[in-house]
Amino acid sequence: MIGYRQMIGACVIVLVTSACAVTAADATPADSGTTRHSVHGTPAPTGDPVHGRPAPMGTLEGKLVVMGGPAPGSARPADGLVSILSGGDPVTVVEVSGGTFTQQLPPGRYTLTAEHGGAPCTPADVTITEGGTATAEVICHVP
Incomplete structure (x- = not known):
């Protein structure tokens, strides 16, 4: 049986992981033609340096x-x-x-x-x- 403290810790980890998964799933591919935004709501730079996609030229x-x-x-x-x-x-x-x-x-x-x-x-x-x-x-x- 998992103790209360262990269960709370597991839930927090699940929530953080889930939040990260939502952010990754919501990311728009660089070549989709849709405006992409950074975490702070400002336009993201062209290209996708995280995934190695160059800026459109x-x-x-x-x-x-x-x-x-x-x-x-x-x-x-x-x-x-x-x-x-x-x-x-x-x-x-x-x-x-x-x-x-x-x-x-x-x-x-x-x-x-x-x-x-x-x-x-x-x-x-x-x-x-x-x-x-x-x-x-x-x-x-x-x-």
Whole structure:
């Protein structure tokens, strides 16, 4: 026969185990398309580091070109820095060599700006989708 104190301890363990099982069962898989929340009610980070699932990503294939100068009507590949912004906030800066670059990004809307020898560059807007590939071209105008 189990004593009263032992039985209370066993019930507490069962309740804690049961509460953990409910939390685990209620967890939404990262790929279900449903918003996941952390224990404190704030949005959980993308991806699922506990189960090794990566965050959903898309691919940006970009070009940095210059117009003007000795060949005013043709776009030429350029070297420079492309800043990727989301909602006006910087996400990353890519160093471009040879005019092209590739960057993995979470799904969302982005604006690309560039620097090329002080020449003014026209920003480009792009939307990245999960598993998709988007292209964008930033054009810098040289005198």
